[in-house]
Amino acid sequence: MAEKLTADDRTAQLAAMDGWAEAQDGKAITKTFKFDGFEAAWGFMTRVAIRAQSMDHHPDWSNAYNKVVVELSSHDVGGVTTLDIELAEYMDVAASQTGAK
Amino acid sequence: MAEKLTADDRTAQLAAMDGWAEAQDGKAITKTFKFDGFEAAWGFMTRVAIRAQSMDHHPDWSNAYNKVVVELSSHDVGGVTTLDIELAEYMDVAASQTGAK
Numbered sequence: 290m291a292e293k294l295t296a297d298d299r300t301a302q303l304a305a306m307d308g309w310a311e312a313q314d315g316k317a318i319t320k321t322f323k324f325d326g327f328e329a330a331w332g333f334m335t336r337v338a339i340r341a342q343s344m345d346h347h348p349d350w351s352n353a354y355n356k357v358v359v360e361l362s363s364h365d366v367g368g369v370t371t372l373d374i375e376l377a378e379y380m381d382v383a384a385s386q387t388g389a390k
Numbered sequence: 391m392a393e394k395l396t397a398d399d400r401t402a403q404l405a406a407m408d409g410w411a412e413a414q415d416g417k418a419i420t421k422t423f424k425f426d427g428f429e430a431a432w433g434f435m436t437r438v439a440i441r442a443q444s445m446d447h448h449p450d451w452s453n454a455y456n457k458v459v460v461e462l463s464s465h466d467v468g469g470v471t472t473l474d475i476e477l478a479e480y481m482d483v484a485a486s487q488t489g490a491k
Binding site: 327328331335338341342347348349350351352353354 | 428429436450451454
């Protein structure tokens with residue numbers, strides 16, 4: 290089980306990332322991704338789904354056509370851990386390579 | 391463009407379907423699907439994504455591990471049309487074949 294980040298660590302991590310914000314009173318981090326259309330959005334989600342499954346760490350997320358809203362939290366510790374940061378960073382790379390706007 | 395169903399038609403269609411309910415004051419229909427785990431949930435979503443793309447009619451939906459919450463609406467007419475019913479019925483078949491609980 291990954292350890293919960295302190296508020297200071299969380300703030301520092303978020304400051305180094307692009308477009309991620311705290312959610313649920315610091316228990317999660319969130320970002321909205323937009324793509325050219327549904328195909329790109331779905332391609333991004335599928336790539337992340339495979340990584341999430343191999344990490345055994347899954348996002349809470351929603352999709353409406355070209356938009357994907359993600360919320361990451363480590364439910365077992367009730368907060369944000371390095372697993373969430375790792376998945377968030379992977380999402381940023383995958384989104385960028387899928388032409389996220 | 392598919393025509394918006396009347397309130398009576400919508401009610402009749404929903405009565406004939408399993409687990410679907412009105413949402414957004416009748417402008418959408420919603421259902422929550424639960425699966426054995428993430429793999430099954432994602433398999434279901436992927437199958438529906440392919441169908442949605444071929445229909446050019448896409449769901450608003452969210453996923454958290456084994457749970458998928460779907461909302462269907464025809465945004466171009468601001469309500470529920472036969473396209474939504476068709477996609478809903480497809481989802482029910484796909485979910486059943488994917489072992490939805």
